[in-house]
Amino acid sequence: MTTLKPVYLQKVKQHNMADILQKIWEHESISRVELVELTGLTSGTITNLTQELLQTGLIRESETSSGSVGRKRVMLKLRTDRYMIIGLDIGRTSFEVVLADLAGRMIKSVEGNTVGIRNPEQVLDLVAPHLESLKTDATDKKSPVIGLGVSIPGPMDKKTGKLLSPPNFPGWEGYPIQSALERRFGLNVFIEDDARTSALAERWYGLGRKAQDLLFVTMGMGIGGGVVAKGELVVGSNGLYGQVGHITLLPGGEICACGNEGCWETVGSIPGILRRWSGGNTIDGFFQAVREGDPAAVQCMQETLYYLECALTTLFNTYDPDVIVLGGKLYPYLTMHLSEIRSRVKARMYAFVRDRLHIESATFGASQNAVGAVALVFGALLNEPLQTLAGTKT
Ligand SMILES: [Zn+2]
Known part of the structure; x- marks a missing residue:
């Protein structure tokens, strides 16, 4: 008999946990029995993994009455206020930075003008005080920020973390945006171009439901x-x-x-x-x-x-x-x-x-990119809950 390697078992656990979390998000409210039916996992596995998710604060229990005899059923729901996400939209002539909960609801939003600034560091200098202030707001609410999602006007080379050549965005080509943001803000950073973040805004919080x-x-x-x-x-x-x-x-x-x-x-x-x-x-x-x-x-x-x-x-x-x-x-x-x-x-x-x-x-008008930047982090959380939380600064 071969023994399964711990790394493999860890991967299986992560996969199952992501599956459970996604089912809870999709159904908005779901019982453990329904999770067993939908995932094909044993009730023991569901009990253990939902217990772990409850401990992380990503989900919560709520009681509802069901059936004619009014029996109480314990339902599981996503807990949207335990953690926060910061979304940053870097546009060609402006930026927007938002603090949002896990449901994509904006707690606070700040916009600024970057007309004529072609130096990425100077743009980040303008963004920095607003972003730090939102981090403080999250800390005050005792809701740690799990990541910084960023929407940019053009493609990025995923291997190097550098911007490729966005059209009409002079000064940014080759800028190592991933490492610059991680170093400056000390957060998990997720980056995609604005069309993709906009698609993700719809996927998680808009028409994609x-x-x-x-x-x-x-x-x-x-x-x-x-x-x-x-x-x-x-x-x-x-x-x-x-x-x-x-x-x-x-x-x-x-x-x-x-x-x-x-x-x-x-x-x-x-x-x-x-x-x-x-x-x-x-x-x-x-x-x-x-x-x-x-x-x-x-x-x-x-x-x-x-x-x-x-x-x-x-x-x-x-x-x-x-x-x-x-x-x-x-x-x-x-x-x-x-x-x-x-x-x-x-x-x-x-x-x-x-x-x-x-x-x-x-769905989100002028804030589509910023909501999409939030959705980018939320999607990462649902796909890899424990890894994403592991990078969270509390
Ligand atoms: Zn073309």
């Missing part, structure tokens, strides 16, 4: 995508999965920063729209001209919606998600066209899926 397969499209200075499939964020072998802004919409069109030609980003992002319009240099000015009926602006707007329609149709056919969620700095200007966009995309799809296509607006 009902949709396991979703695609988030963020439209602003660039166009990015975040893909959640069967509840998991998908990044691909080179981190390029869901780079929806780089599908070619105009063969022979403008060469994109990525090297491809005629990318959606070259025609559909804020800079892309302004280049095609050539009637001014602000997006506010462009939409003002559209409202005033300026023929060139109206023509450019029609093309913009047509590109969006083509891109979303391609994305539905490629990814087959339950829902595509739209957000980003450009999207508030397009919200009034949402029902038109829906019907135009549906008209181009296979008839049998038309009634099942969902295109929705992002």
Whole structure:
């Protein structure tokens, strides 16, 4: 008989504990008996692991009466206020830092302006006092911060922890953001680009509670995508999965920063729209001209919606998600066209899926990235509860 190695047993335990915690989150309130049925684990294992989760403070017990005789049942729920998460959205011209509980509810939020600052260290100097103050708030509430989630405008090399070349984000290329944040703030740091954090905001706290397969499209200075499939964020072998802004919409069109030609980003992002319009240099000015009926602006707007329609149709056919969620700095200007966009995309799809296509607006508006940064840490906690808590500074 072979003896199982302790490392293997530890892994099995971690896996089972994550499974239990996720079931408790999914069901909001669940009994130990139901956990046995859903996980296939023995009642002894469920008793031991839920006991350990109770000791960590991640879950709590609550009594409900059930059945006609009014017998009390002990239910298990996620305890959302025992620990806190800090989310940081670093944008191209601003930042937002938030303190949130495990349910993604914002306790406090601070925003700041970084216009014209191209030195990452100077941006972090601006963020630091606010972030330290939120850490103190969490300590005052006796709710330790389990991690710092960070949303950034472009991709990061996961192996080196350095930023790659985010579009329109000068000064940040090659910056070792992971180690810089860990050193400065002494927290567990989790980083993803804004399209992916936005997708995770929906996955854990928004539309994803009902949709396991979703695609988030963020439209602003660039166009990015975040893909959640069967509840998991998908990044691909080179981190390029869901780079929806780089599908070619105009063969022979403008060469994109990525090297491809005629990318959606070259025609559909804020800079892309302004280049095609050539009637001014602000997006506010462009939409003002559209409202005033300026023929060139109206023509450019029609093309913009047509590109969006083509891109979303391609994305539905490629990814087959339950829902595509739209957000980003450009999207508030397009919200009034949402029902038109829906019907135009549906008209181009296979008839049998038309009634099942969902295109929705992002749930958290201007704070989508910051809530997503929080969701990034929450997802890590549900996937690896003990490892994530082990890095928590109490
Ligand atoms: Zn491109």
